[in-house]
Amino acid sequence: MDIFSAQYARQLDEQDPIKQYRKRFELNDPELIYLDGNSLGALPTSTPERLKQVIDKEWGDRLIRSWNEGWYDRSQKIGAKIARLIGAHPDEVIVADSTSVNLFKLAYGALKLQKGKSKIISDQLNFPSDIYLLQGLIELFGQQHKLELAKSEDGISISTEAIDSLLDDDTALVTLSHVVFKSAYMYDMKTITEHVHHKGALMLWDLSHAVGAVPVDLNGCNVDMAIGCTYKYLNGGPGALAFLYVRKDLQEKLTSPIWGWFGENNPFEFGLDFSPAKGVRKFLAGTPPVLSLTAIEPAVDMLNEVGMDKIREKSLSLSNYLIALFYEVLQPLGYRLGTPTDAGYRGSHVSLKHQEAYRICKALIDKNIFGKSVIPDFREPDNIRLGITPLYTTYSEIFEATEQLQRIVKEKLYTQFSAARDEVT
Amino acid sequence: MDIFSAQYARQLDEQDPIKQYRKRFELNDPELIYLDGNSLGALPTSTPERLKQVIDKEWGDRLIRSWNEGWYDRSQKIGAKIARLIGAHPDEVIVADSTSVNLFKLAYGALKLQKGKSKIISDQLNFPSDIYLLQGLIELFGQQHKLELAKSEDGISISTEAIDSLLDDDTALVTLSHVVFKSAYMYDMKTITEHVHHKGALMLWDLSHAVGAVPVDLNGCNVDMAIGCTYKYLNGGPGALAFLYVRKDLQEKLTSPIWGWFGENNPFEFGLDFSPAKGVRKFLAGTPPVLSLTAIEPAVDMLNEVGMDKIREKSLSLSNYLIALFYEVLQPLGYRLGTPTDAGYRGSHVSLKHQEAYRICKALIDKNIFGKSVIPDFREPDNIRLGITPLYTTYSEIFEATEQLQRIVKEKLYTQFSAARDEVT
Numbered sequence: 001m002d003i004f005s006a007q008y009a010r011q012l013d014e015q016d017p018i019k020q021y022r023k024r025f026e027l028n029d030p031e032l033i034y035l036d037g038n039s040l041g042a043l044p045t046s047t048p049e050r051l052k053q054v055i056d057k058e059w060g061d062r063l064i065r066s067w068n069e070g071w072y073d074r075s076q077k078i079g080a081k082i083a084r085l086i087g088a089h090p091d092e093v094i095v096a097d098s099t100s101v102n103l104f105k106l107a108y109g110a111l112k113l114q115k116g117k118s119k120i121i122s123d124q125l126n127f128p129s130d131i132y133l134l135q136g137l138i139e140l141f142g143q144q145h146k147l148e149l150a151k152s153e154d155g156i157s158i159s160t161e162a163i164d165s166l167l168d169d170d171t172a173l174v175t176l177s178h179v180v181f182k183s184a185y186m187y188d189m190k191t192i193t194e195h196v197h198h199k200g201a202l203m204l205w206d207l208s209h210a211v212g213a214v215p216v217d218l219n220g221c222n223v224d225m226a227i228g229c230t231y232k233y234l235n236g237g238p239g240a241l242a243f244l245y246v247r248k249d250l251q252e253k254l255t256s257p258i259w260g261w262f263g264e265n266n267p268f269e270f271g272l273d274f275s276p277a278k279g280v281r282k283f284l285a286g287t288p289p290v291l292s293l294t295a296i297e298p299a300v301d302m303l304n305e306v307g308m309d310k311i312r313e314k315s316l317s318l319s320n321y322l323i324a325l326f327y328e329v330l331q332p333l334g335y336r337l338g339t340p341t342d343a344g345y346r347g348s349h350v351s352l353k354h355q356e357a358y359r360i361c362k363a364l365i366d367k368n369i370f371g372k373s374v375i376p377d378f379r380e381p382d383n384i385r386l387g388i389t390p391l392y393t394t395y396s397e398i399f400e401a402t403e404q405l406q407r408i409v410k411e412k413l414y415t416q417f418s419a420a421r422d423e424v425t
Numbered sequence: 426m427d428i429f430s431a432q433y434a435r436q437l438d439e440q441d442p443i444k445q446y447r448k449r450f451e452l453n454d455p456e457l458i459y460l461d462g463n464s465l466g467a468l469p470t471s472t473p474e475r476l477k478q479v480i481d482k483e484w485g486d487r488l489i490r491s492w493n494e495g496w497y498d499r500s501q502k503i504g505a506k507i508a509r510l511i512g513a514h515p516d517e518v519i520v521a522d523s524t525s526v527n528l529f530k531l532a533y534g535a536l537k538l539q540k541g542k543s544k545i546i547s548d549q550l551n552f553p554s555d556i557y558l559l560q561g562l563i564e565l566f567g568q569q570h571k572l573e574l575a576k577s578e579d580g581i582s583i584s585t586e587a588i589d590s591l592l593d594d595d596t597a598l599v600t601l602s603h604v605v606f607k608s609a610y611m612y613d614m615k616t617i618t619e620h621v622h623h624k625g626a627l628m629l630w631d632l633s634h635a636v637g638a639v640p641v642d643l644n645g646c647n648v649d650m651a652i653g654c655t656y657k658y659l660n661g662g663p664g665a666l667a668f669l670y671v672r673k674d675l676q677e678k679l680t681s682p683i684w685g686w687f688g689e690n691n692p693f694e695f696g697l698d699f700s701p702a703k704g705v706r707k708f709l710a711g712t713p714p715v716l717s718l719t720a721i722e723p724a725v726d727m728l729n730e731v732g733m734d735k736i737r738e739k740s741l742s743l744s745n746y747l748i749a750l751f752y753e754v755l756q757p758l759g760y761r762l763g764t765p766t767d768a769g770y771r772g773s774h775v776s777l778k779h780q781e782a783y784r785i786c787k788a789l790i791d792k793n794i795f796g797k798s799v800i801p802d803f804r805e806p807d808n809i810r811l812g813i814t815p816l817y818t819t820y821s822e823i824f825e826a827t828e829q830l831q832r833i834v835k836e837k838l839y840t841q842f843s844a845a846r847d848e849v850t
Contacts, residue, residue, distance in 0.1 A: 098711025
């Protein structure tokens with residue numbers, strides 16, 4: 001059967017062993033193909049009810065009493081559930097603040113612990129916010145500190161050698177995204193972490209594009225620290241709280257620079273001298289936003305129920321299918337693949353490059369053209385990112401999106417749109 | 426008529442010019458008297474519907490498109506509404522992170538700007554989390570920096586002289602709570618700010634116990650910086666996001682140490698060199714939690730509709746009534762007043778002290794004794810805090826709570842409870 005056919009895609013959907021999970025998301029618009037779960041995950045069907053309970057019962061009825069009835073420990077309890085997805089112990093992960101603030105806290109702690117060493121290493125494909133944070137820390141620590149970014153030869157991947165060439169005895173910290181936001185390049189976490197440790201540096205992984213999308217084994221890779229967001233593949237809702245991981249034996253040594261009462265040992269004794277909480281709780285700062293915190297739980301439960309191995313299997317099956325279609329019908333039209341062909345180094349989205357990427361995205365989204373709106377996201381200057389969320393993305397959606405990508409260029413349908421960047425995101 | 430009577434209280438309720446607002450909160454339990462709005466504000470009746478819209482429509486249906494349809498500017502838009510409550514310009518306030526993280530960002534910025542000066546001044550009645558944060562900053566800036574706490578003579582108030590005596594040319598920053606969390610002592614913001622400026626120091630006010638409870642005039646007092654939480658008198662829900670204020674002309678000079686993408690000038694261009702956003706937006710860091718952010722708006726709208734003058738009038742009428750009842754029936758039983766008698770220096774809660782405060786609180790909360798649960802909060806070692814939220818607290822509730830306080834001690838009803846601290850909060 002021709003792989004570029006609706007029938008073939010439908011057949012793959014029918015054979016999908018986890019196809020039943022699609023129904024557990026509020027994706028009911030027949031005119032929408034949502035391929036942006038790598039930016040904002042869809043709404044799980046059980047989340048509104050859970051939030052109604054938090055709003056009406058926990059806040060409305062029980063009021064302040066809820067702090068003793070579940071709120072106080074919730075950051076740790078949901079953290080422990082996320083821990084199962086990333087190969088960590090339950091007491092090594094906590095939900096707190098934003099990814100940016102968590103990176104600040106842990107990277108600061110790492111630099112303080114590594115006093116005398118002055119270098120931070122990241123890479124030029126890292127998510128800019130992470131790089132901004134590190135630039136801010138360089139400013140904070142002063143002129144003797146410096147940030148070096150490993151370069152990419154192909155704009156898609158960063159070689160282990162590129163990291164190795166920057167590593168030296170003066171390196172305090174290496175912080176990288178496990179899955180790179182534009183290209184979906186996935187680092188070999190074990191190898192990189194080993195090399196970093198070999199030079200006496202600490203390793204901090206940003207799991208934002210990895211958690212819930214690919215299996216992660218923080219303990220198995222002996223990772224020191226990690227951070228990640230929950231609004232992508234964890235489907236925690238817009239701006240949902242982030243999480244952080246600190247390896248058990250490092251928790252006592254590492255200190256957060258933000259000494260807030262939720263990170264204090266006995267916050268409700270209201271003593272005047274800060275004493276950090278024991279364990280991972282010390283990395284909390286202020287009172288956690290309970291609504292945005294609770295919203296994370298339903299999809300995390302679902303991911304644990306399915307298991308990351310099945311998630312990965314479906315993810316790669318979908319991205320392999322998309323890449324096969326790319327070679328078949330898109331490459332001849334000037335599209336380029338911005339994602340590793342080697343599945344072992346690929347996360348769960350596929351980036352297609354085209355010089356008209358911005359206008360192509362506009363055409364994909366406009367449902368007047370084909371009667372269906374396909375939502376990817378555009379990333380400057382020429383990336384069309386197609387997110388694959390194994391719990392709800394279907395083969396038929398991948399097929400239809402590819403068909404639209406083909407026709408938009410073939411029939412020059414993008415020319416009716418302006419290339420002016422008229423939206424904030 | 427006897428002021429210590431249910432009839433008198435009912436009469437006051439009937440005459441209350443803003444009594445209709447009580448109905449706009451979900452306070453439907455006839456067996457509950459909630460006097461803890463100074464810790465967690467009650468749920469406004471319009472909030473669940475607003476949140477349902479965010480969850481089902483903005484997240485569920487519109488998905489990532491909502492960033493262009495209202496999410497991106499929401500931190501600023503709600504900030505502008507809060508600005509009206511605290512005498513600030515719309516572009517001087519933004520909703521972001523937690524109170525702790527905001528204090529960290531602004532106090533760090535202030536210390537950096539005041540390079541060469543080494544002293545931070547606060548007071549020993551300040552909320553401990555604020556003091557912890559400042560201790561963390563002292564640790565961060567190094568040994569030449571120091572924190573000095575103004576002392577209280579009476580455990581209730583801090584004299585202007587106590588602040589003055591610590592102020593000198595080496596003072597970089599003074600940070601105080603406008604309304605003190607235990608005693609409800611309210612500083613004379615204008616005088617203190619003037620004295621601080623006279624010595625060349627910067628002034629940062631924590632408005633957590635003031636915003637929505639008392640009129641605040643940041644611009645009129647020429648205040649440099651302010652922070653505050655929204656889950657108390659702004660009724661934004663558990664752990665709702667905090668806000669921060671930076672005076673317009675100071676915004677360009679002050680820098681945040683946490684360089685996150687939402688504080689960047691063009692976050693969606695994904696450039697690799699951080700350039701701070703113009704204006705107050707530069708103090709954002711990561712992606713804001715939209716659910717907990719949106720929950721703030723309904724009550725802020727309500728407060729703006731009523732106006733802070735009427736709020737203050739009702740607040741003082743209620744606290745004066747409570748204090749009158751205290752003198753009448755509680756003082757003779759060993760209760761002491763932990764709150765200023767001078768209304769000009771009083772926020773919107775009343776603290777009663779008693780050596781059996783913890784067990785008295787247990788008895789108040791237990792509804793088996795009088796058929797009604799009165800919820801205050803206990804603050805170590807001997808404070809019973811009775812929160813007065815002008816939008817929903819009634820005179821009858823104040824009367825009934827006082828009656829319970831009287832009987833609990835008179836009839837030694839507290840003795841059936843243990844003094845062991847068995848709950849987290």
